[in-house]
Amino acid sequence: YTDMPEYQQTGLSTYFATTCRECPAGCGLIVRTHEGRAIKVEGNPAHPVNRGKVCSRGLTAVQGLYNPDRITGPLQNGSEISWDQAVAQVSEALKADPQGVAFFLGLAPDHLFDLVSELTAALGAPPPVRYGAYGMFDARRTLTEAAKLTFGVPSMPFFDLGESDFILSFGANFLETWVSPLAYARGLSQMRRGKNNARGRLVVIEPRQSVTSGTADLWLAPAPGTEALVAAALANLVAARLGLSLPDDLASVDPKEAAAAAGIAFEKLQEVAAGFASARAPLALPGGSALAHANGLAAARAVLVLNALVKNLGRPGGVFLTPADPAASSFADVQDLVARMNAGKIHTLFIHGVNPVFELPAALGFAAALKKVPQVVSFASFPDETAALSTLVLPDHTLLESWGYQRTLAGADREAYSAAQPVVVPLHNTRAAADVLLSAARQLPTLAAALPYADEVEFLQARLLPLLESRKGFYDAPEILTFWSQWLQYGGWWPQRAGLEAPIVAELYAAAAPLTPPAPLASGELHFYTYPTQLGDGSGANRPWLQETPDPMTTVMWNSWVEIHPETAAKLGIHDDDVVKIVSASGEIEAVAYLYPAIRPDTVAVPFGQGHSALGRYAEGRGANPAALLPLSVNESGDLSFGDTRVSVQPTGQRRPLSRMENRHGVYDHAE
Amino acid sequence: MAEVTEEKMKWGMAIDLDVCTGCNACVTACAMENNIPFTGEDESGYGRGLHWIRIQRYWHGDYPEIKPDYSPMLCQQCGNAPCEPVCPVFAAVHSEEEQINLQVYNRCIGTRYCANNCPYLSRVFNWFDYEIPEPMAYYLNPSVTVRRRGVMEKCTFCVQRIHAGQEQAKAEGRPVQDGDIVPACAQACPTDAIIFGDLSDPQSRVSQMARSQRSFRQLEELGTEPRVIYLKGGGQYGG
Known part of the structure; x- marks a missing residue:
């Protein structure tokens, strides 16, 4: 620094409270910074969700912030533009027919969802769709x-x-x-x-x-x-x-x-x-x-x-019961959005916090539907699969450079808002998505009155005012700026004492959904099971230390595998490290076999999160994406019934040894 | 300022296998705290990954009555360490001050004798210089040395945090209290399975856990006197 900030002392670390955005749980973080650099992510001990603890995904947030493959500035069709040009483009889009404007948001952050909900209501556009692999x-x-x-x-x-x-x-x-x-x-x-x-x-x-x-x-x-x-x-x-x-x-x-x-x-x-x-x-x-x-x-x-x-x-x-707003959309809502895209009814699609081309079933055809939309605006911080197909890429800050809040969904014994604040100055020429939208809205007379916020922080403070006025929090303040400084210091707002509503059984005896058993398996057919790992919704695949953290059950690193029961593998002539082809009605993938003794013999499983064709050097060209196999059928609530996928498995004759921690020590205990 | 008598502390760790879920958060936390480079798919597949702590997963039983048995494995900070006497250059030493095993990186000449003599396979070797591309190196912890090719490394019980905690206590004119010093793995552990503290203080949490009926030490019969104490899991109480 030429001019040292007052909180900064040479050789001493400064700690900031913020909120994790690696998944929507809204855990409180304390980030150690040293001379303007984020060093280490730790948990916030006072936070009602995680009480000072932090998981592998949160820990590697610094590898997201300092990722060498980040998008460093706004891009239009791959070439650099200025933020003024970018904002003008967004403003143009908001001027056109509001029915043709669509927002597709991830499950975090909540403040952006709230802002976009205000914006779409003022504009007369359909409310944002909110979905992702976690949902x-x-x-x-x-x-x-x-x-x-x-x-x-x-x-x-x-x-x-x-x-x-x-x-x-x-x-x-x-x-x-x-x-x-x-x-x-x-x-x-x-x-x-x-x-x-x-x-x-x-x-x-x-x-x-x-x-x-x-x-x-x-x-x-x-x-x-x-x-x-x-x-x-x-x-x-x-x-x-x-x-x-x-x-x-x-x-x-x-x-x-x-x-x-x-x-x-x-x-x-x-x-x-x-x-x-x-x-x-x-x-x-x-x-x-x-x-x-x-x-x-x-x-x-x-x-x-x-x-x-x-x-x-x-x-x-x-x-x-929690006061968390269950605003998440269902898969059926996403299907509806895709249908509108395919019908040419959408002229501008904004995407933030989700990578639908990777996360959603390939059979949905999201990538093809994107081609029918004249203007696709991605706020991605990383060059993911969806950003690659977008006309305008307006990179948002990563979580350690961002303002915001997250309502804790269902992980706290009390109502809680978790605060996010930047712990370092933005590394690249990025801009908060909320600020881009607010600047664009300001250029339109109708929206300027409905969204009277100068910037993201002013919007946040306006949304926090009801919390201050409720006087239910564990700290009190006479006005918003005092509240704001405590909000940032403690990392959020929550009541002193635990307290949630007790559910009442309203209609226990009401008729409900039919309990139909699944159809039996056909010959040669296996159940297919996919599950999220430490890579989360797949966005963790560009963090080298998440890749090198072994999967707890298989100890595999840096790749995908397919778990097959040893008996089933013997019947199919498959050995450990054989490359196998997995075929469903929707598509096929190839993955390396791992003979997994703790799975039903009639089921095979592939972890979710690998198989990226974009997202930078640590993620690309590694493993397989099981989303290719998933069906489009939904249950009565409109959620994807991915558990009903059925597949056949065949050896390809090729072998590719997996990188696994257990190589050095053997699979079975010496006692056995 | 009150006079603080400096007593040497006997640092130890207790790991409760009944609440350890094998989630690997300790592995990532250790890597992020201690500037451990990632080695990539090929090198980690050859067993050259630089994990200072790892979760050993052994299967027990047969389907459907099968269960994994996790044990976090790290340097056991042996009181009688097999790695120390074989080092020709005294790079693997028992420190006087902290009474733990430390690796002196700038003495190490890479004979790897220590790793060969470690019954816990807890020492890892830098076979290469591993590139951390710009600007990713920004997050490197200034309190921890960045190691180079040809150097052996291992868990230090986060010695930088021990020093920071001692200095903080000294500045405040008080003795170090139980819970002041927490290594990165214990700090992250979502279930609080890892507890760190002073074994010479009978009241510390780690001492209390060490006295549990469930406690045991890894490969105790070798006489290495480990400072890491495990508590049996799987609901096996009372020895």
Whole structure:
């Protein structure tokens, strides 16, 4: 520095509180900076979501900020333009027919979604579509609809794992990406340590063993698509034990038949039901992979009914309603957007915080639909697959250079807003998407009055004013600037005490979705399962240390693999490290086989996140993208039923050794 | 300012395998704190990755009653370390001040004897200079040395954080308290499975965990006297 800022002292580190944007959970971060450079990401110990903890994705945020492949300035059709030209173009687009303007936003950040919602309302344009791989894998719309069916309120529920002593999870991979992984991992830790040394138990029901079910005390592997039947069977067994009655649609399920359809021993289900019914604080979790089927809504509802049966609603260790706005769109909304794009009804599409060409099923044809849109504006910070097909690329800052906030979705025991602030000055000629939109809006008389904010910070302060006025926070301030300085210092706003609403069972006996079992597998057919890893929605693939952090279950680094049960592999003549071709009705991919002993023999699994054709040197040309195999079928809530994918697997005759940590030590313990 | 008597602390770590989920956040945290270079797909596939801590995953049982068994493996900071006597240039030494095993990078001549003698395979070698392209090198931690080709390296219990914590306590005129000093892995650990502290203080959390009925040490029978204590997992309580 020629002129040292007052907070800066040579040789000493400065710490800033901000909010992670690697996934929508909204964890609080403290970033160590040293002489203007971001050094290390740490958790914010006061934050109600993560309490000082941080996951691999958050830790590598600095490798995003300092990524050598970032987009360094605004581009039009690949050539550099000035920000003035860029803003003029955006302004032009907003002047044209408002029905032809569309926004496609990711699940983070919330403040941009709020701003765009204001903008589209003022403009008379359709509201923004908000979707991404995280929403897809959690089947969020299905969960909120099931909450509406069961509790009368469309809310993302909060599950109090920490105070529970028996957790029954239906495919909720809460140690990896489900809703709020750090909050729920802490909950698991508390549950395991238990009260008075009474160690809590975790039972996980999912077709393939994940990090979460690997940690479980009991793992049961149902056939994909039968999770709804298993949940209904357990509800019957639990209701019988407690002497309660069930709604007709659930009562009509025969537990023995359900167990047979799922391929689980009936005695195991009885054991689980007994444990669940007799626990002090039992809790059932409806995870995304159980809901991503044609009968997903029925599965979600059966799981919520399980909670209602043991009366844990609003009790410690139970289910709570959150004030988080369940504004996420469903896959059906995205399909609707694509249909409008294909019909030539959209003249300008704005994309922020999501990489649809990579994240969504290839069968959706998003890339082809983009060609029908005259002006595609991408706010991507990195040269991803969608930015490559955009006419205008207006790079946003990365999270460590950004202002904003995130409402914590369902990971905190209280209402919480998490604050984001820049920890370093922007590295490149980037500009906040909110500022670009506000500058463009200012040039239009109709919008200028509706959006009277000078810049992003003024917009944020206007949105924070109701929090200040509510006087519910753990700090108080006479006016917004004092509030703002505390907001930035503490990293957000939340009440002093925990407190969430208790759900009320509104219509437990209302008719619900039919509980149809999946069709049997044809000969040579296998169930296909895909799941998110530490690479998250795939945007983590350009962080070399996320690539070199081994996958916990397989210890594979830097590539994709397909998990095949050793028996199935032997039948198909496949060995470890063989390249195999996986074919579904929608497409095909090639990946390297990993003989995985903890998966159903009738199921194969490929992790999500690799297989990029863009996104820079660390991501490109590595592994395969399972989105190529996914179908377009949706469940009753409009969420993609990716769990119903079926594939065939054939060897290609080629081999490609995977880079795996376990090479050095062998797969099996010497004791075995 | 109050007079602070400087007592040597016996740093130790306890890892509770019952709450360790194997998530690998410690692995990433360690790499980001300690300027550990990434080596790429080929080199890491040859076993040349520079992980100072890794999660060993062993399968137990057969489908469907199968379960992974995770154990985070890092330098065990042996009291009687097999790596030390074999180093011809005294690069692998037991430090007087912190009483831990340290690697003196500018002494190391790369014989790799220490790694060959380490029963925990916790030492890693810089086979090459690994490029960190601009501007990615901006995030390198100024408190930690950047190593070059031909040098052995390993977990230091985040010795830079031990020093920072000691200096902070000294500046405030008080002794170091339990929980003041947290290595990067323990700080990140989402389930608080990793606890760090002073083993000579019987009240510290790490000492309390070390006295647990579930505690054991890796390859104890070799007489290495590890300072990393593991607590059995899988619900196996009472020894």
